[in-house]
Amino acid sequence: MQTNDPAIWRKNLPWPDRNTHKHTRGRLGVVSGRAHQTGAARLAARAGLRMGAGLVRLFCPPEAASVIAPAVEAIMLTPFSNADALARETEAMDALVIGPAAGLDEMTVANISAVSQGGAALVIDADGLSVFKGRSGDLFAVLDRDDVLTPHEGEFERLFPGLMDQGREKAALEASRRAQAVVVLKGFETVIAAPDGRCAVNPNGSPWLATAGSGDVLSGMIGGLLAQRMDSFDAACAATWIHAQAASAFGPGMISEDLPEMLPRVLMSLWKPD
Numbered sequence: 001m002q003t004n005d006p007a008i009w010r011k012n013l014p015w016p017d018r019n020t021h022k023h024t025r026g027r028l029g030v031v032s033g034r035a036h037q038t039g040a041a042r043l044a045a046r047a048g049l050r051m052g053a054g055l056v057r058l059f060c061p062p063e064a065a066s067v068i069a070p071a072v073e074a075i076m077l078t079p080f081s082n083a084d085a086l087a088r089e090t091e092a093m094d095a096l097v098i099g100p101a102a103g104l105d106e107m108t109v110a111n112i113s114a115v116s117q118g119g120a121a122l123v124i125d126a127d128g129l130s131v132f133k134g135r136s137g138d139l140f141a142v143l144d145r146d147d148v149l150t151p152h153e154g155e156f157e158r159l160f161p162g163l164m165d166q167g168r169e170k171a172a173l174e175a176s177r178r179a180q181a182v183v184v185l186k187g188f189e190t191v192i193a194a195p196d197g198r199c200a201v202n203p204n205g206s207p208w209l210a211t212a213g214s215g216d217v218l219s220g221m222i223g224g225l226l227a228q229r230m231d232s233f234d235a236a237c238a239a240t241w242i243h244a245q246a247a248s249a250f251g252p253g254m255i256s257e258d259l260p261e262m263l264p265r266v267l268m269s270l271w272k273p274d
């Protein structure tokens, strides 16, 4: 068992230099749910921006645009009317987060299928996982090895029924092998597994994370690192550790909105200027 220690990934954290501009630093897209379900995507987008993606754009159903526009500043917004349009609009993205509050319906299936045709590394979370209950093969068929799945135990069971009986580590590794993607099995001791057999167990889990939306923040954090072209296993390990560290540093009273605002402090502790 390997512990998810910063020694594994710290040297690979992406930092900007004098030649960097926002586009080269990394473009992250986050797909929002419908008008009454936009908070999860906004949390993910803000977390991705804080993790250093140079440019973050929310993609939303047209009727959600007037809800989101007054609630974002640095984050940009593009409405899309169907899955084909989403695929076209997200072509320039380096990474995409899809699933948080996306809806358990065929539109989510179609949107995931459409964006999987592009070059962006995907983080698939929440409804983007649950919607494939009973047909996980349809999801696995569209994944690449740089994609990341972030199930909590309930979502894991929907995609991999019975697998958890093997224990969390074996289950995460086997899930990653089946999906051919990185799997982040969330919990107090989050397990991160890659299809090539890498596996790490997170040591700094924080119970303050037991609050709505904290998983949405984690998906955005992973997406922010993927957009900066960090290796997907390293990105998932780094984001998981930083997420828990941010929650511990905030402590009692923390809500998910606080997490992105804690990231600069944790990132500063990991930054080694040349």
Ligand SMILES: NC(=O)C1=CN([C@@H]2O[C@H](COP(=O)(O)OP(=O)(O)OC[C@H]3O[C@@H](n4cnc5c(N)ncnc54)[C@H](O)[C@@H]3O)[C@@H](O)[C@H]2O)[C@@H](O)CC1
Binding pocket: 037, 038, 039, 040, 041, 099, 100, 101, 102, 103, 126, 127, 130, 152, 153, 154, 155, 212, 213, 214, 215, 216
């Ligand atoms: N601000 C927002 O807009 C938020 C939106 N959210 C979105 O709301 C949608 C539905 O969230 P739900 O919480 O209903 O869906 P979940 O799939 O999280 O929960 C459904 C059921 O799964 C079971 N379950 C088993 N193990 C679990 C575990 N380890 N953690 C949580 N549940 C477990 C529980 O019985 C629960 O009732 C998702 O798309 C999610 O992304 C949430 O992320 C919360 C914040």
Ligand SMILES: Nc1ncnc2c1ncn2[C@@H]1O[C@H](COP(=O)(O)OP(=O)(O)O)[C@@H](O)[C@H]1O
Binding pocket: 126, 152, 186, 187, 188, 189, 190, 205, 206, 207, 208, 209, 210, 211, 212, 213, 214, 215, 216, 217, 218
């Ligand atoms: N008791 C706990 N101890 C440590 N981490 C926890 C605990 N409860 C939840 N978490 C973490 O909080 C996050 C919750 O994610 P998730 O269940 O997807 O929430 P949401 O859908 O509300 O965003 C995960 O990163 C999980 O590891």
